[in-house]
Amino acid sequence: MPSAMKIAIIDDEKDMRQSISQWLALSGYDTEAFPSAEEALKVLGPDYPGIVVTDIKMPGMDGMQFLKKLMGNDSSLPVIMITGHGDVPMAVEAMRMGAYDFLEKPFNPDRMSQLAKKATTARRMTLDSRALRRELSDGGQLMKKLIGASPVMARLKEDILDLGQADGHVLIEGETGTGKTLVAHALHAVGSRAGKKFVLVSCSAHEEEALMKRLFGPVQPEDSRLPAVEEARGGTLVLEDIEALSEAAQSRLLTFINDEGTPPETRIVAISNMQEQDRTCEDAMRPDLFYRLASLRITVPPLRQRGEDILTLFTRFSEQFADDYGCEAPQVSAQEAAQLLQAPWPGNVRQLFNVAERAVLQERRGSGTIASLLMSDHQDMQPVMTTEGKPLKEYVEAFERMLIDNTMRRHKGSIASVMDELCLPRRTLNEKMAKYGLQRSDYLS
Numbered sequence: 403m404p405s406a407m408k409i410a411i412i413d414d415e416k417d418m419r420q421s422i423s424q425w426l427a428l429s430g431y432d433t434e435a436f437p438s439a440e441e442a443l444k445v446l447g448p449d450y451p452g453i454v455v456t457d458i459k460m461p462g463m464d465g466m467q468f469l470k471k472l473m474g475n476d477s478s479l480p481v482i483m484i485t486g487h488g489d490v491p492m493a494v495e496a497m498r499m500g501a502y503d504f505l506e507k508p509f510n511p512d513r514m515s516q517l518a519k520k521a522t523t524a525r526r527m528t529l530d531s532r533a534l535r536r537e538l539s540d541g542g543q544l545m546k547k548l549i550g551a552s553p554v555m556a557r558l559k560e561d562i563l564d565l566g567q568a569d570g571h572v573l574i575e576g577e578t579g580t581g582k583t584l585v586a587h588a589l590h591a592v593g594s595r596a597g598k599k600f601v602l603v604s605c606s607a608h609e610e611e612a613l614m615k616r617l618f619g620p621v622q623p624e625d626s627r628l629p630a631v632e633e634a635r636g637g638t639l640v641l642e643d644i645e646a647l648s649e650a651a652q653s654r655l656l657t658f659i660n661d662e663g664t665p666p667e668t669r670i671v672a673i674s675n676m677q678e679q680d681r682t683c684e685d686a687m688r689p690d691l692f693y694r695l696a697s698l699r700i701t702v703p704p705l706r707q708r709g710e711d712i713l714t715l716f717t718r719f720s721e722q723f724a725d726d727y728g729c730e731a732p733q734v735s736a737q738e739a740a741q742l743l744q745a746p747w748p749g750n751v752r753q754l755f756n757v758a759e760r761a762v763l764q765e766r767r768g769s770g771t772i773a774s775l776l777m778s779d780h781q782d783m784q785p786v787m788t789t790e791g792k793p794l795k796e797y798v799e800a801f802e803r804m805l806i807d808n809t810m811r812r813h814k815g816s817i818a819s820v821m822d823e824l825c826l827p828r829r830t831l832n833e834k835m836a837k838y839g840l841q842r843s844d845y846l847s
Contacts, residue, residue, distance in 0.1 A: 407522040408452030411435045412442045412468070413484070414460045422455060422514070429515045431522070439468035446472060446479070451529065453480040453521040455514075458489055458496070466496060473500040478528045480521035484509070547584060549718060550711030551839065554703040558585070561700050566592035569665035571695050573644075574673045575683065576702030579752030583642065585702055586671045590638040595669060598637030603630050606643035610651065618654055631658055634668050644672035644695065645686035656691045670695060705747040705754060712742050713804040715751065719758035721811075729766040738772040739801040745776050803838040806831070815845035 409431045413419045419435040426433050432452070436442040439456070440463055446454065454472060458465035465483055472479055480502035485493040493504035502521050505514060548559060565572055566589050574582045574589075583602070590600050603616060619629035630639055641647075647655065655670075662668060672695045674683035684692050705712060716734070724731040734742070747753055757775050764770035806824070813819035821831055835842070 407526060408432045408434060408450070409518060409522070410442055410446060410450070410452060410454045410456075412437075412439055412454065412456040412460070412465075414438060414457065418457070418484075425511045425514065426455075426518060429518065431518060439463040439465070439471070442468070443471060446475070448476040449529065449532065450476065450479060451525075453482065453502070453518065453525050455482045455484065455518070457484045458492055459486065466492065466499070469496055469499055469501055478525075480525050482517055482521060548581070548588065549715055550708055551714070552703075552708045552711045554707050555711060558700070558702060562588050563592055565589060565698050565700065567594070568698060569669065570697040571659070571666065571670040571672070572698045572700060573683065573696040574671060574700045574702065576675075577704050577748075577750055578675050579750035580702040580704060581751055582673045582675075582702050583640070585700060586638075586640045586673060589671060589700075590640075590669075593669075595637050599634050600638050600640070601630050601634035602640040602642065604642040605651075606646040610648050613647075614651055614654065617651065618658070631668065636667055638669045638671055640671045640673065642673045644674050645683050647687070649688070652688050652691050656688070656694065659691075659694050672696075705750040706745075709743070710800045710803060712745075712747075712754065713739055713800055714807070715754055716742055716758050716761075717804060717808055717811075719755050720762050723759045723762040724765075727762055727766055729762065732761045732765040732772060734772060734801075734804065736798075736801050739804060741773055741776050743800060799838075802834065803840070806834060806838065807840060810835075810840065810842070810845045813845075815842045817842065 409426050411419055411422050411426075411433055412435075413422070414437055416437070419437070423433040423435050434445070436445075439460060442454070442456075456465050456468055460468075463471075469481055469483070472481055477500055481496075481500070483493050483496045483501050483504040484507060485504055486507050490504075490506060493501070493506070496504065502524075503517055505517065548555065548562075562585060572589060574585055576582050586602075587600065590596065603613075605613060608616060615629070617630045619632070621628060627633060641655075659666065659670065672683075684696075687695075705715075713734070717731075720731040749756075757772075760775050761770075761772050764775070806820070809820045809823055813823070817828070817831065820826075821828060824831070826834075
């Protein structure tokens with residue numbers, strides 16, 4: 403759950419600092435007070451997790467000089483200025499310099515709380531956006547998000563690492579909910595364009611005229627951004643639902659690609675959902691464009707082909723939701739593990755994610771089973787599943803691996819605690835961990 407935002411209060415008058423601090427603390431904020439701008443600057447770095455409330459008239463560095471320093475360090479930091487009656491013009495100038503807002507003394511405490519709420523909300527959005535951008539530019543972190551050790555996932559990760567270093571355009575195919583957009587982010591993050599722009603456009607989310615304008619322009623004076631082909635120049639342009647492009651849009655895109663030359667300045671990653679339908683992406687596109695975009699291809703595997711990854715993903719998702727909802731994650735029985743492994747999963751990872759959340763909510767409520775959730779999602783499933791040609795040994799081993807993994811995670815790698823809970827001797831536990839590729843070091847906190 404997100405932590406409380408901080409509010410730094412800077413005023414040379416002790417009584418004013420204390421009164422503002424007490425009022426905002428009562429409103430639920432984590433406050434810290436400083437007698438001078440110089441003291442505050444020792445703490446207020448570029449990613450300060452909160453906002454600033456400062457007086458304008460102070461000895462030494464005044465509020466205007468302080469604001470200039472803060473904006474130089476982090477121009478998105480919300481700064482609320484406190485001014486006396488005669489200093490309103492100065493406060494207006496401060497807002498031109500980047501201040502968030504100002505309060506004129508004597509001010510209404512409720513007005514202070516309202517401003518703090520707006521400013522902290524804006525700050526949280528800024529910091530979340532920065533964290534996401536950092537995460538999406540970190541190839542290592544993105545590869546970790548591609549959870550799973552199944553052969554098809556190992557091959558997918560190898561393809562991402564290989565094609566990430568190439569210059570050609572890429573076509574990503576796969577069913578809905580398999581994680582194709584995450585793969586596109588990973589391709590960008592592990593390649594030479596990692597520090598450049600990543601621009602994503604959904605071709606099915608716009609009417610044709612709006613899509614043509616979003617992709618190719620022209621730019622009007624009131625527009626806040628460049629056309630996508632210009633915005634992404636030198637980086638990666640991702641086109642989701644590429645098959646939704648009209649013939650006119652396909653023609654414009656082909657012209658853009660031809661003008662780019664080889665190697666292209668801007669890499670295009672096309673994403674198609676048509677693999678699961680009767681028609682293919684190739685059927686929906688003009689051949690010359692299709693073969694330009696599909697010079698390199700990645701197929702993201704459906705969840706039903708990923709074996710034990712299903713249990714690993716379910717465990718991770720349910721632990722995440724259990725933390726969010728403040729309850730225990732559900733314990734999966736051997737029968738439920740088999741049912742998770744054999745479910746058809748037409749919605750793939752996205753559907754599994756939703757089932758995990760509902761399972762946690764059931765656990766918090768104290769009723770329901772994972773099997774009942776699967777039955778509601780798949781009406782044709784029977785309570786007792788068949789192995790559909792797979793040997794029972796595979797399901798037993800998958801469940802055993804999940805059980806040891808979950809127990810090791812819960813006990814943070816304590817071998818003694820795991821041995822005690824699972825009633826296993828040390829040698830047997832070691833042998834099974836080696837068999838399933840589980841390393842104690844991965845669980846140490």
